[in-house]
Amino acid sequence: MAIAPGQWREVALSDDEYRLLVDVLGREPTPLELGMFGAMWSEHCGYKHSRPLLSQLPTEAQWVLEGPGENAGAIDVGDGLAVVFKVESHNHPSAVEPYEGAATGVGGIVRDIFTMGARPIALLNSLRFGPLDLPRNRYLLDNVVGGIGGYGNCLGIPTVGGEVFFDPSFNGNPLVNAMCIGVTEHGALMRARASGPGNVIMLVGADTGRDGLHGATFASVDDPTASHRGVIQVGNPFLEKLLLEACLELLQGDDVVAMQDLGAAGLTSSVVECASRGGVGAEIDVALVPRRETGMSAYEVMLSESQERMLLVVRPEGAARVRSVVERWSLHASQIGQVTDDGVVRVLDGGTIVAEVPAGLFTDCCPTYVREGAEALEATARRSLDLTTIPDLPGDAEADSQSVAGCLLHLLASPNIASRRSIYERYDHTILANTVVAPGVGDAAVLRLRGTGRGIAAAIDCNSRYCALDPYLGAMHAVAEASRNLVCVGAKPLAITNCLNFGNPERPSGYFQLSQAVAGMAAACRALDVPVVSGNVSLYNETGEIPVMPTPAVGAVGVLEDVRNHASLRWHDGDVVVLVGGAAPSLGGSEYLSRRHGLTAGSPPPLDLEQELLVQRTVQGAVEAGLIRTAHDCGLGGLAVALAEMAIASGIGVSIDIDVPAGQSNRRDEAWFGEAPGRILVAGAEKDIQTFLALVEGKRVTATRLGTAGGSRLAAPGWIDVEVAELAAAHTSGLPGSTQ
DSSP: OOTTGGGGGTTOOOOOHHHHHHHTSSSOOOOHHHHHHHEEEEEHHHOOOTHHHHHSSSOOOOTEEEEEEEEEEEEEOOOEEEEEEEEEEEEHHHHHHHHHHHHHHHHHHHHHHHHHTTTTEEEEEEEOOOOSSSSHHHHHHHEEEEHHHHHHHTTTTTTEEEEEEGGGGGSOOOEEEEEEEEEEEGGGOEEEEEEEOOOEEEEEESBBBBTTTHHHHHHSSSSOOGGGGOOOOOOOHHHHHHHHHHHHHTTTSSSSEEEEOOOHHHHHHHHHHHHHHHOOOEEEEGGSBBBTTOOOOHHHHHHHOOEEEEEEEEEGGGGGHHHHHEEEEEEOOOEEEEEEESOEEEEEETTTEEEEEEEHHHHHHOOOOOOOOOOOOOHHHHTTGEEEGOOOOSSSSSSSSHHHHHHHHHTTSSSSOOOOOHHHTOOOTTTSSSEEEEEETTEEEEEEOSSSSHHHHHHHHEEHHHHOHHHHHHHHHHHHHHHHHOOOOOOOOEEEEEEEEESSTTTTTHHHHHHHHHHHHHHHHHHHHHOOEEEEEEEOOEEETEEEOEEEEEEEEEESTTTTTOOOOOOTOEEEEEEEEOOOOOTTTTTTHHHHHHHOSOEEEEEEHHHHHHHHHHHHHHHTTSSSHHHEOOTTTTTHHHHHHHHHHHHHHHEEEEEOOOOOTOHHHHHHHOOOOSSSSEEEEEHHHHHHHHHHHHOOOOHHHEEEEESSEEEEEETTEEHHHHHHHHTTTSSSOOOO
């Protein structure tokens, strides 16, 4: 069947890309081949705009066992164990069907982990929504949280951490990023690289339906509307649990030589990527693929993104054993083809060839683009705003709307700072009994590694507002903050995974944001010695040509040599409170400026990466040595909010004994609510703090004694005097109607 003029645009290929396709193929494609190329050359699968940029990222270190290119990254955490982790987006599907979009996002990232031979032990998420005063945004939040909790809870995998941020730029295009962590032994790591001509190709798990058709191309355009409702996948977590257990059992033997999840582009991407990575060919017959709907064409079978399916490359002599294991888990395994030695992906439909393409044409010949980026004039103007024109706070301690205390209560109720309890209580974070530091208790989650005395910590972070004002500096902050949060619980940061959420890269402003953010992330990763081992790119996140705030979410993982030596937000009565790090706070890009004055403006705080590393290593070493049991990053809202959050978590107040130093411009609002990197509040017993301060002396790290924990009030003479109960009431009121 001939390709009709313009038919390639239906699969999101441009005219130039179609001409390239015909050129490299040496002929017109068949309709199925066109659909396969449309999927594999989509932004989602082909990384057309991001691939040339991602080469800047550091990916190697002595402890990295598997870097980018596989289903997930893997690092050595000692005792012969590997931690496998990755983050991925499901933004466009969640904009249309938030429950199923978020649920299948969790299902997909979990499969990426266990296909590597690792047992999933934890989930995290990074979410973005428009303001909750719009009913549509409340609906999206409720159902995204419901989908994440529903799928993860049913799988029996705890959701142990995450973050959420609200801004009008996300009104029509929420961001839903799901991260999963798994553990295995070094020797048990599995790769998705087909090998051994004559080995059989098997499909395991759910039957194939029409759900998810063109999902990869849908995620590569800027139109996440209801007209795409048919592309949304439908998940079944109970079936995925069976698939997980069956696959992990199979990987205990040597019958399976490669395993690949059927994610974006379904059978097309799994077959092509396995063959391409292994330098071999593959021949499959779609007539052998089990289906749950009648009348499905070869095109629909190859492009379906039905969930809970896995592709296996199996030694012929092991096929019967694979079937036996799979059937014991109430699943079925279908032999649909074999590995060949000619490097060609060949698709048959009942014996008739419907696609025949060298595997490398799908992957190696995918076009890439390096564009001219230019910052939008509006962004330049926002960053250049003279913040000295903003009126300062008065110098009294009365709890009215104009005082420091009044502003503190106002900020604690901000949706971007308020308690996330109404969200994380819908997730089961205790199942598997590995969670040592749970949501709301620490800056990062801490999990024990069973059979050892070690632990791992994980966090995911990004300040979208910083990135909107300065994508280079904002991405640096994302890496630094994620690492800092690990340090605050006592972990040594080892590596990161990233999810780059941006608008249309074909626009100069969109490409500028993407390219600058990748460069900033690369610089921070090198300086902080945290390589990037996996990740995902999600572009075209726009609504009506209005892009989302650029959000390069960073998921970080670190190790604790002794999991008992960890820290949390909670101080004890009589503890001495110390501010570590002397960076001057700034109002640029702050939550205070946004919440109180309605401005996303100014330059984000400068980031001294050398000083950041010194502060992080100092605090991490002190926690590891048992000197510090309480630590908290001064993040959104600055010093006052960080102190309040610790008081609320502890149920114990604090008396500040010194006049808090002002910021660079001698402003009261900057001193209390200005933000700066490399500042960590720590607390401990008097004797331990004295030892800590002696260790810090001479390390070029500033440590300022602020006061003492105790009583029922947050008190700073002349500035703040508020009951902890009043702080807590404001903090728990910030997400009204969202998940109540």
